[in-house]
Amino acid sequence: MEVMKKFFSFLGEVSHFGLKGLVDAFRPPFEWEFFLIQIEEIGWQSLPLILAAGLALGIVLSMHTRGTLVQFGAEAMIPTLQSASFFNELGPLVTGLLVAGRVGAGIGAGIANMRVTEQIDAIESLSVDAFKMLVVTRIVACILILPMLTLFMDFASLAGGFLSEYLVSHISLQLYLDRAFKTVEWANFIPPTLKTSVFGFIIGTVSGFFGYTTDEGSEGVQRAATNSVVLSSLLIILADVILVKGIFFLFPRNAL
Amino acid sequence: MSDPAAVQFEHVFKAFGNRKVLDDVSFKVNAGEALCILGRSGTGKSVTLKLMIGLLKPDSGKVCIDSEDIVHSSEEDLSRVRRHIGFLFQSAALFDSFTLGDNLALPLRRLDKSKSPAEIKRAVDEALERVGLNLDVAKMPSALSGGMRKRAGLARALVLHPRLLLVDEPSSGLDRITASEIDDLLLRVKKEYGATLVIVTHDVRGARRVADQIAVLDQGSLIGFGTATELEKSDHEIVRRLVTES
Numbered sequence: 001m002e003v004m005k006k007f008f009s010f011l012g013e014v015s016h017f018g019l020k021g022l023v024d025a026f027r028p029p030f031e032w033e034f035f036l037i038q039i040e041e042i043g044w045q046s047l048p049l050i051l052a053a054g055l056a057l058g059i060v061l062s063m064h065t066r067g068t069l070v071q072f073g074a075e076a077m078i079p080t081l082q083s084a085s086f087f088n089e090l091g092p093l094v095t096g097l098l099v100a101g102r103v104g105a106g107i108g109a110g111i112a113n114m115r116v117t118e119q120i121d122a123i124e125s126l127s128v129d130a131f132k133m134l135v136v137t138r139i140v141a142c143i144l145i146l147p148m149l150t151l152f153m154d155f156a157s158l159a160g161g162f163l164s165e166y167l168v169s170h171i172s173l174q175l176y177l178d179r180a181f182k183t184v185e186w187a188n189f190i191p192p193t194l195k196t197s198v199f200g201f202i203i204g205t206v207s208g209f210f211g212y213t214t215d216e217g218s219e220g221v222q223r224a225a226t227n228s229v230v231l232s233s234l235l236i237i238l239a240d241v242i243l244v245k246g247i248f249f250l251f252p253r254n255a256l
Numbered sequence: 257m258s259d260p261a262a263v264q265f266e267h268v269f270k271a272f273g274n275r276k277v278l279d280d281v282s283f284k285v286n287a288g289e290a291l292c293i294l295g296r297s298g299t300g301k302s303v304t305l306k307l308m309i310g311l312l313k314p315d316s317g318k319v320c321i322d323s324e325d326i327v328h329s330s331e332e333d334l335s336r337v338r339r340h341i342g343f344l345f346q347s348a349a350l351f352d353s354f355t356l357g358d359n360l361a362l363p364l365r366r367l368d369k370s371k372s373p374a375e376i377k378r379a380v381d382e383a384l385e386r387v388g389l390n391l392d393v394a395k396m397p398s399a400l401s402g403g404m405r406k407r408a409g410l411a412r413a414l415v416l417h418p419r420l421l422l423v424d425e426p427s428s429g430l431d432r433i434t435a436s437e438i439d440d441l442l443l444r445v446k447k448e449y450g451a452t453l454v455i456v457t458h459d460v461r462g463a464r465r466v467a468d469q470i471a472v473l474d475q476g477s478l479i480g481f482g483t484a485t486e487l488e489k490s491d492h493e494i495v496r497r498l499v500t501e502s
Contacts, residue, residue, distance in 0.1 A: 037353075114351075117349060118347055118349040121306070121343075121345065121349065122343070122350075124311055125338060125343045126363050127331075127366070
């Protein structure tokens with residue numbers, strides 16, 4: 001009972017932290033300079049990882065599905081399966097988890113280190129709102145960047161899938177793309193891509209919370225980094241289940 | 257009528273959970289004077305400094321800066337008061353993703369919006385020259401030694417020409433010569449700017465050089481306040497031991 005009470009109390013604190021972040025994002029003054037730094041750090045610097053992972057996953061998925069579909073004479077479905085898998089689920093989820101690992105740990109450890117080395121006190125002693133400067137900018141950057149990174153993941157995976165197929169069957173790029181996009185509609189592309197904004201909110205909030213509230217020296221920095229990745233990843237997976245259900249409810253054709 | 261005190265604590269209480277950190281602490285520091293706060297570790301010295309700049313609020317009591325109660329003041333008023341306070345943190349607290357120049361420019365950009373970029377650059381150069389770091393303006397904090405970081409932190413604290421300078425453990429982690437150089441800088445600040453200094457330290461030698469008054473805290477209580485000579489004659493053994501150079 002006590003554990004449950006602590007868990008819900010913690011969940012309440014994190015939710016309050018995240019909502020405060022969202023509200024403060026619309027309250028001037030706006031920290032444009034720090035926001036752009038975060039866009040660069042979270043978005044641009046994650047891009048190589050996202051592209052490499054997308055390409056590799058595209059190749060692997062294509063190799064796996066080929067073996068099965070060939071048995072049914074359905075190898076023409078490989079590009080369709082590839083795009084459907086990545087646009088609907090794999091692209092958004094894998095992007096969320098990869099960013100949670102790379103960026104979540106960085107945000108958690110970075111802000112915790114600033115807390116431990118009194119940099120946050122130094123910012124506040126200048127009457128600058130450290131929460132807005134350090135946390136809000138990261139939450140907003142994560143919300144905006146995740147859908148864009150997801151697009152890169154989706155298209156890198158298609159590139160990987162095409163590469164794999166081309167090496168085996170010498171399929172033309174035109175034919176591959178025709179088959180890949182044959183069944184793709186805006187309704188099964190836009191909502192799954194935009195749901196990653198929720199993943200971004202989770203990553204920014206959870207890792208910002210662990211970093212901002214640490215008070216245990218260098219051990220706290222380490223714990224903030226680890227907890228940020230673990231809880232962000234877990235919440236992303238749980239949120240994905242709920243969001244997929246929501247998307248199916250709003251766009252019933254996606255469930256077919 | 258005497259000048260208003262630069263800093264005044266009136267019956268200040270502060271606790272974290274069940275741990276009492278400051279217990280009915282009252283004292284004042286006159287403008288232009290230097291106060292050193294001595295005490296064993298964990299006796300509330302750094303908390304006292306953070307109360308002076310409004311980073312922490314007391315549970316009860318009054319903290320006045322230039323006669324203005326900052327405990328009950330609005331964010332705007334607190335911001336105006338902070339405009340005249342410099343803070344040198346124990347770890348210098350330089351922003352590690354900024355160059356030294358940007359570290360010094362930030363307070364100017366945030367708290368003195370009247371300055372043009374050229375004026376900010378000039379002010380940064382002047383502040384760095386004052387502490388002997390004018391050739392290191394483009395360096396990152398990670399490239400600086402402990403003593404250089406302290407001097408850089410001091411330059412940042414001074415860049416707005418504060419009337420009150422709060423200094424947390426200026427000599428911690430430094431060798432005696434470098435610590436002495438930091439003390440020299442603090443003495444120069446006091447003399448040239450006429451600034452009021454409040455310094456938390458464990459370094460009795462430094463405290464005796466710089467301070468006009470010394471306050472001794474023990475277990476959250478103020479157990480001694482006066483000049484070094486006065487405190488040497490204190491009835492309190494801890495006070496005598498703390499102010500006597502080893």
